[in-house]
Amino acid sequence: MRVLWLGTGFLALAALVWGGYEVSVPAVVLNLAVGLSFIGAGVEAADRRPDSFSGQLMIAVGLAWFVRLAGAIENDVAFFIGIAFKTFYLAVLGHLLVTYPTGRITSRWQRVVVSVAYLLTVPVNVGYVLVSPVDGPQNIVVIREVSSPRVPAVAVVVMISAIVLFCALSARMITRWLRSGSVARRDLGPVVWGAAAIGLTVVVTYLAALLGLPSAVQVALQWSTEVVLVGWPLALLYGLLRARLDQSAVGDLAVSLGAGLPDDLRSVLARTLHDPSLEIVYGEVASTTRGVTYLEAGGTRLAALVHDPALDPGFVRAVAASAALALQNELRAQRLVDAADDARRQVERDLHDGAQQRLVSVLLTLRLAENSPELLAAAREELARALDELRELARGIYPVLLTDAGLGPALLSLVERSAVPAVLVGVPEERLSPVAERTCYFVVAEALTNAAKHSRAREVRIEVRCVDGLVTVDVSDNGMGGASGLRGLEDRVAALGGRLTVRSPEGEGTTVLAEFNDPLRFSDSRR
Amino acid sequence: MRVALADDAALFREGVARLLTDAGFEVVAKVGDAAELLARVHADPPDVVVVDIRMPPGFTTEGLDAAREIRTTYPAIGVLVLSAHVEPHYALQLLDADARGAGYLLKDRVADLAELSDAVRRVAAGGLVIDPGVVATLVGRRRVDDPLETLSEREREVLAVMAEGRSNQAICERLFLSPKTVEAYVRSVFTKLGLQQGPDDNRRVLAVLAYLRR
Numbered sequence: 001m002r003v004l005w006l007g008t009g010f011l012a013l014a015a016l017v018w019g020g021y022e023v024s025v026p027a028v029v030l031n032l033a034v035g036l037s038f039i040g041a042g043v044e045a046a047d048r049r050p051d052s053f054s055g056q057l058m059i060a061v062g063l064a065w066f067v068r069l070a071g072a073i074e075n076d077v078a079f080f081i082g083i084a085f086k087t088f089y090l091a092v093l094g095h096l097l098v099t100y101p102t103g104r105i106t107s108r109w110q111r112v113v114v115s116v117a118y119l120l121t122v123p124v125n126v127g128y129v130l131v132s133p134v135d136g137p138q139n140i141v142v143i144r145e146v147s148s149p150r151v152p153a154v155a156v157v158v159m160i161s162a163i164v165l166f167c168a169l170s171a172r173m174i175t176r177w178l179r180s181g182s183v184a185r186r187d188l189g190p191v192v193w194g195a196a197a198i199g200l201t202v203v204v205t206y207l208a209a210l211l212g213l214p215s216a217v218q219v220a221l222q223w224s225t226e227v228v229l230v231g232w233p234l235a236l237l238y239g240l241l242r243a244r245l246d247q248s249a250v251g252d253l254a255v256s257l258g259a260g261l262p263d264d265l266r267s268v269l270a271r272t273l274h275d276p277s278l279e280i281v282y283g284e285v286a287s288t289t290r291g292v293t294y295l296e297a298g299g300t301r302l303a304a305l306v307h308d309p310a311l312d313p314g315f316v317r318a319v320a321a322s323a324a325l326a327l328q329n330e331l332r333a334q335r336l337v338d339a340a341d342d343a344r345r346q347v348e349r350d351l352h353d354g355a356q357q358r359l360v361s362v363l364l365t366l367r368l369a370e371n372s373p374e375l376l377a378a379a380r381e382e383l384a385r386a387l388d389e390l391r392e393l394a395r396g397i398y399p400v401l402l403t404d405a406g407l408g409p410a411l412l413s414l415v416e417r418s419a420v421p422a423v424l425v426g427v428p429e430e431r432l433s434p435v436a437e438r439t440c441y442f443v444v445a446e447a448l449t450n451a452a453k454h455s456r457a458r459e460v461r462i463e464v465r466c467v468d469g470l471v472t473v474d475v476s477d478n479g480m481g482g483a484s485g486l487r488g489l490e491d492r493v494a495a496l497g498g499r500l501t502v503r504s505p506e507g508e509g510t511t512v513l514a515e516f517n518d519p520l521r522f523s524d525s526r527r
Numbered sequence: 528m529r530v531a532l533a534d535d536a537a538l539f540r541e542g543v544a545r546l547l548t549d550a551g552f553e554v555v556a557k558v559g560d561a562a563e564l565l566a567r568v569h570a571d572p573p574d575v576v577v578v579d580i581r582m583p584p585g586f587t588t589e590g591l592d593a594a595r596e597i598r599t600t601y602p603a604i605g606v607l608v609l610s611a612h613v614e615p616h617y618a619l620q621l622l623d624a625d626a627r628g629a630g631y632l633l634k635d636r637v638a639d640l641a642e643l644s645d646a647v648r649r650v651a652a653g654g655l656v657i658d659p660g661v662v663a664t665l666v667g668r669r670r671v672d673d674p675l676e677t678l679s680e681r682e683r684e685v686l687a688v689m690a691e692g693r694s695n696q697a698i699c700e701r702l703f704l705s706p707k708t709v710e711a712y713v714r715s716v717f718t719k720l721g722l723q724q725g726p727d728d729n730r731r732v733l734a735v736l737a738y739l740r741r
Contacts, residue, residue, distance in 0.1 A: 364542035409616040421669040
């Protein structure tokens with residue numbers, strides 16, 4: 001492809017410099033620049049967006065532009081080719097415009113417009129050369145002042161047709177742009193305004209020729225057309241590549257979501273997708289004309305993105321996949337904690353209603369069948385001890401008071417059994433959600449155990465507060481500090497989106513502070 | 528003496544019924560849940576209700592709730608709640624300002640026929656029964672500048688037995704002390720802790736429990 005770019009460029013340069021005519025340096029530079037910018041941008045676009053034919057069409061525009069330069073060679077055949085293909089590039093340009101960004105003809109009106117455009121160029125030009133007298137080869141490439149611009153009738157028809165086509169095309173593209181949502185506007189922007197500029201210069205140039213304006217004006221207009229032609233392919237390339245730049249933003253998104261779900265997931269995704277109208281719907285999505293992309297993980301729908309339908313579906317899917325992964329991780333952490341708590345409850349129930357119940361029954365049976373009083377008494381004693389142990393084990397696994405009576409009584413029970421003197425300074429009057437109460441309880445339980453093990457504290461003060469849904473658990477002791485190893489608690493608090501701070505300077509006691517938002521506050525009439 | 532019994536575990540229920548029958552009680556109702564217990568009590572009020580704290584359908588505090596309801600509706604009926612939990616919270620839920628005829632006992636105690644029948648008789652007579660395990664938790668609690676440390680070993684024993692709801696007479700029997708000595712210990716405990724002696728045994732229990740709980 002690079003060979004195509006360099007080779008055709010060199011041929012064009014050779015034609016302009018050694019073709020036999022006097023060509024100014026700006027004219028050489030500008031002619032080469034137009035062709036090379038189309039071919040170069042086209043090669044790049046074809047490479048980066050293999051799904052679109054626009055790159056190939058851009059290369060075709062560049063090649064058509066270079067073929068036209070055959071007219072710069074002082075030779076009959078070359079002159080004929082130059083005349084035949086003089087306006088061919090405009091037809092390919094129209095083809096590119098009509099089908100941008102896919103490069104494919106998908107509707108009937110596109111087929112008609114593109115066919116008419118091609119018919120108006122090479123066949124008309126060839127016919128014109130064959131029927132009209134031409135006085136030998138002349139330089140038809142380089143813009144120069146012609147003393148008496150005499151416009152033949154055929155040219156008038158062609159020019160008027162071209163003007164109508166370009167006006168229609170520009171009008172259609174601008175209306176398409178105006179009717180689009182913000183996403184489609186952003187995609188179409190470069191091509192619409194670039195095309196409008198080219199269309200305008202072509203139309204104005206042709207109008208000037210038709211109206212027979214002074215040749216100095218026409219020359220200026222022809223130069224401006226060529227200048228616009230150099231810049232436009234770059235705008236087109238940018239438009240095509242921006243989708244790819246957007247795709248790379250998915251990587252950044254994945255990295256940032258990997259660090260944890262942001263508070264406002266919606267605006268983060270809206271920014272990445274460049275769609276301010278984006279909504280995240282949890283649950284059923286009402287029927288809508290907008291685009292819907294599901295956040296799925298392991299075959300389960302977690303949520304749905306409702307977005308501008310003009311967004312590239314592949315791009316939205318990539319963003320949705322990143323968000324789904326992050327959401328799933330969050331849910332999984334929450335589920336882990338819930339599952340562990342459920343397991344604790346189950347174990348507690350099994351021990352009390354199963355093993356313990358059985359032991360009591362055995363005890364009773366032994367009592368009823370007294371044959372060997374001494375043995376039976378020993379057995380009873382043993383069983384009673386086992387019951388004590390079982391009871392304490394069950395208590396440690398899950399505090400029954402937490403569900404039956406709430407956080408206050410459960411914490412008081414902890415305090416009453418604490419190996420370090422402990423004081424419950426305050427507990428919220430109202431009930432918190434079950435998961436919040438469990439979190440508070442286990443933070444206090446772990447912190448108390450930790451204090452009893454390592455701190456040699458004389459007193460531990462416990463306070464739980466809840467202000468506007470923000471729960472803080474503060475467990476402070478007056479021990480020797482230097483506490484460590486509360487990892488399990490960190491996970492537990494982090495699962496609620498909160499954080500655990502342990503301040504334990506050597507010799508100054510330990511403060512364990514957990515802060516989190518109660519996810520589902522509710523009031524319970526039992527209290 | 529007529530007893531209604533509620534526990535969802537059939538084997539345990541039958542065992543307790545048999546023990547009570549052996550001890551001379553008349554078991555007039557044996558049921559498996561709180562709703563049926565309430566229905567039977569309404570139909571034919573017994574002298575005492577012995578009820579498991581945790582029963583169907585929710586397995587939380589159905590038995591405790593039923594016991595409280597019976598205490599409100601039929602103040603003359605003694606209620607004894609059997610529980611698997613050594614939790615002062617539940618025991619104190621059963622008692623209010625002028626509590627009488629109520630008890631909270633660990634299930635394990637039923638193996639000791641004397642202890643079970645004693646508890647049933649005490650609540651039937653309007654007394655209070657607090658399980659020794661619950662009292663031990665309250666007395667054993669670690670405190671900063673613990674006032675209980677000012678008590679002698681004997682005084683702490685007397686305090687604990689008092690908290691279980693025993694009368695002076697029972698304390699004498701339990702600790703092998705003369706009535707005069709027990710009275711002296713009780714007075715000394717109340718003085719050291721700065722407590723007012725209640726006008727009756729139940730008030731005394733409540734005062735001690737409230738002190739231990741604060």
